Each structure stands twice: as structure tokens, then as C-alpha cells.
Amino acid sequence: MTDLAARLDRLRGDAPARNHDARTIAALTTNPGCGRRGLMDAAGIDKDAVARYLGFPAPFGQSQFAIARGNAFEKQVKDDGFAELFTLLRERLGLPVPQVAIESLDEVGGNHGSELRHAQTRRALARALAGDGSTLFDHPLLRLDIAGQPAYLEPDVLAFRLGDKFYVIEIKSFAIIDGQADPEQVAAAARQSAVYVLALRRLLTQLGHPATAVSHEVILVCPENFSNQPAAAFVDVRKQLSVIERQLSRISRIDDLVAALPEEMTFELGDGLASAIRAVEARYAPDCVSSCELAFFCRDEARACGSTDLLGIAVRDDVGGVETLATALGLADGSLAPSPEQVEIAAKLRLARLLRAQALEGVA
Amino acid sequence: MRESPESLEQRIAGLRSAVRRALAGGDRTAARALRAELRAAEDSWERAVLGGGDPKPVLLPVREQVHHALSLLGVPAAPKLIVAVHDAFFSGELASSRLTSLRRDEERSFRSAPYSRPYYLCAALTADLLAPARGLLVISTWPLPTRIVGPYSPRADFLTSAIRVAEHTLRTGAGGDAVRPLLWRFAANIPGAAGDHPHDADPRRLLTAATAELEVHTGKDTEQRRQAADRARRQLGDVEQLFGARLAAAARAQNGRLP
Incomplete structure (x- = not known):
């Protein structure tokens, strides 16, 4: 493991390591097959800087307005001793009235150091598990080991204890309208919360308690309809949890990926960067654009070789065995003779071409 | 002329x-x-x-205004609540932006000339580390346990504020558009305090409901605050008892061990 860590350090070169946060860990799970992203994240490489250097800067980050709105809503829910949140938890979950203790973990006596805060979080949760602690934990600082590197998780959640169960509460500013919210936003929130659930479970296990003490249901607090009134919804993150767990176990097998690379290779900014990156296989999908800084580089690469990846995961899987768009078109119009393993897919492609031609005739 | x-x-x-x-x-x-x-x-x-017509000049300095609002509440309060109370019951304008530098100015003034003012506006202290709690203002003349906030204090202080505001409303007969949002802000989040509509914010019902819930928390809260206050008296100097201990200082005091 230390060997691997040294190797990853060498890959990163002199650049400072970029720690994972819940967003990057969640992003890893959207494209589990991508070795390039897995490796670069494991080595803590600043992908944004790399993309910029290669001439494919990604216009990334959240809009200023979205951040301001999110902060304002969170503040509103937490104002007056979390008054609105307690009302919500009492109404929705039957939280008993005496349980109102709050532990704020976002600093330790004016000190924001990660290790101190993590220690403080451990102490607070241990006290709670011993049966004599608070109900809400504001901004707990959790930790996940990723490829041997501790990653502290950006703490914009609350941990909440009801009976002997812990819940993760995430406050988000997108609206739940008529009981429905934007599915994409909910999915993103669920992926992030799943990371927190996992980290919280690991912490409880370390403290000698069963992981199931942390609920697999996450409480999402969002504005309701067109008001600023907060509403709570349960989101089941079991699926996201298993994806993330599998992903994390894959990352720890990143040594296989590293072993295939030449010893002296590095991803340091410099002349050899582009070829070094090309040496690691990527699996581009159009979704990457919304979650990976390197997406534009990979897209360019996929375009250059006319890869079927460009058309998305569904199409790529449909035309399995056909690598490039040119081959696919050739098989469809019969100008290319299919190899034995391509016979089946070639027939499908020809049928598709026929249907398309007929449909177009119908229109004309 | x-x-x-x-x-x-x-x-x-x-x-x-x-x-x-x-x-x-x-x-x-x-x-x-x-x-x-x-x-x-x-x-x-x-x-x-x-007569009038000119905007009324602000007669009181900010610290006086904050002192009035805090005295009414009687417990540690966030700037937002202080401004809301001020707007509901007092004249003149109090901009929340002017509260941000207040605490630091007060500390500086105290350090350069201790006890030269009748009162200072300071941060509340956290019960665990006796460090300044973020965004909560108190008056230096309050007893030490009142100036300390423990895990139960945010809720207990919220309820106490509700009681004080309701009492003040009943005593002065104040009412109308300025006071109603403030009453509603409390009533909406205390069980049994709210009517069906924001216009129903009734100070009597608020008073009863808040008193009932406070009854539940007050024992644990006062005990924790009292213990922390004892600790503060033993461990902290004059300045720290008012403005809080920084972790670095506390760690030094304990030979580098964390408290």
C-alpha cells in the first residue's frame, strides 16, 4: 500500500494533492469504468489544472447565485436555534420534545483544522452512542480512506439521532413542488449523501457499533412548492451506497492500473502530459461533461477517433463490438463486410438503416 | 434662516x-x-x-440600540433576531451590517481601557471550550451562566426570547404590523403557539406554549450552564471571561494538551 502511495505521489509530481470531497467521490460513481478518472483522483491530481494546461478548460463550478440561494436557505432553516428544522422533525418523525440539544462541530474554539474537528466529531458521536449526547450535530467532519489517503468530507450536512438510529440530513435549496423535485438534483443529492452515510457508518464501526445504526434513508430538507417553507423528504440511498462501496474497493485495486504504466511516467504539467494521459484508458460518455473536469479533453479524443462513446452509454452498448462510427455506418450500408462476430450487429444496423429510409420517405 | x-x-x-x-x-x-x-x-x-419631513436622525449609537434589544430578550441572541426585535419595538434604524464589527470593537475597547464603560457587548461562550460562540451577542453585565451556551441553550434561549417578547407585547400593549411578524416567527415553531394564520399570532397563547416547552428543557440547560460557568471562573482571566478563550491560549495553559 505504501508502495502504491509512493507511486501515486510520483504520478502527481510536485503539485499539491487535492483532497477528495463528497462531490468528487460521488462523481466517481457516475462513470465507474473510467480508469483515467479513477487513477487521477486516487493520485490527488488537480484535474482542472491539467485540463487547463492541455487547452480544454472546463467551465466548472456552481453558479454564484445558486450558492447564495443555498446558503440563505440553510441559514433560514438553522436560524433561532434550528427552530424550523425542529418543527419539521417533530411533525414528520415524531421527535420527542425534550430532544433539542445541538452540537456545533464547525470549529473547535476558533480553530478550523480538519484533524481537530474530526476528533471533536468522534468525541461528540461517542458521547451520543453512550446515551448521553446531543440530537443534532451541525457540520460533523467525517473521513473516508481512499487509496490510503484520508479524505475529509466537506461538511454541509447534519447528523441527527433519533432513538438509537442516526440519520444524515442534507439541506438543499431546490424546491419540492407537489411532492416532486427535479430528479437530476435529487439523484445528485442522493449520491453525495450516500458518501456521508458511508463515512458515518465507518466512524460508528470504528467506535464499536454496528454500521446499521446509520439509516440508509437520508433526510432531504428543501423548500416546499413556491415558498421558503422547508419540507422534509426521505431518500433511500441503498443503491448509491452499494455503488460507492464497490467504487471505493475498486480504487484500492488501482495498483493494477498503476502496474501497467511505465515506471517513470508522471502527470506533472509539462510536455509529456498529453501522451501520459492518453496512456491511461478513459471511457468517455456525454454525462462526463457535467461531472469531470477532463471531459472536454476526453470528448476531443473520442471525436478524433470517431468512437461510438460519443453517442452515449446506451448507444455504445447497443452496438457492442463496433468501435467507431465509421465502422457502424459502413456495416449499415453494406460497404463493409462484417467479420464473423459482427454479423448479428450488422444485420441490426442494416435494419435500422432501412427503417430510417422508410420513415424519411413517409415524411417526404 | x-x-x-x-x-x-x-x-x-x-x-x-x-x-x-x-x-x-x-x-x-x-x-x-x-x-x-x-x-x-x-x-x-x-x-x-x-413639522418633521426630514429623516429622523439616529439618536442612539449602535451599541445602545443593541443593548436595548438584548436587554429585552435577556438571553444570547443572533444579530438577525436583535435587528428584528429592534424594528418591532424601538424607533430609529438598525442595520444588521453595522453589527458585524461591533464585537471586535468592544473587545479592543475593553483591552485598552478595562471596565471604563458601564457595559460591553461580547460574544456568548461555548460550554465545552469556553470559546467565543459564533454570531451570538450578550451583554457583559449578565451573570456568567447566562452568557454561556450549551447544547440545550439554542432551544432554551429561543423559548426564553419568545416569552420575553410576548411579555413585552402584553405589557406595552404594542401591536400591529411591526410586532406581528416577530410574534409569528416564534409562534410558528413552538408547539401549540400558532393559530391557523399569521394574523392570529396571539402573545398570550405564545407565552403559555413557550413556557410549557421551556419547562421541559430548563433543568438540563441551567445545570450545564452553571457547571461551565464554574469552570470558566476557575480557568479564565477577566478578559477571557468576557470575550472567550481561544483554543491556542487554552492549549498553552494546559501544557499543550487539548482541553
């Missing part, structure tokens, strides 16, 4: 006919200048006759 209302009336009449003549003669530039003069004269007349 001020013109008398009579001479202003004469001047206004003269200006009105001058504007009419200028417009009839097609001289728009002159008409515009005359109308401006007319409006100024009318404003002076209103001020002379009706």
Missing part, C-alpha cells in the same frame, strides 16, 4: 403663475427651472407647517 409659512405661500402662488406663463409662452427650459423652485418651496412649506 427659515421663511415664514405666509411668505412661502405668497412665493408659491407667484411661482405657480410664473410656471403657467412660461409654459404658455413656450419657454420649456425656464418652466422646468421654475417648477423645481416651486417644488422646493412647497417642501419647505410642508416642513414649516407640518
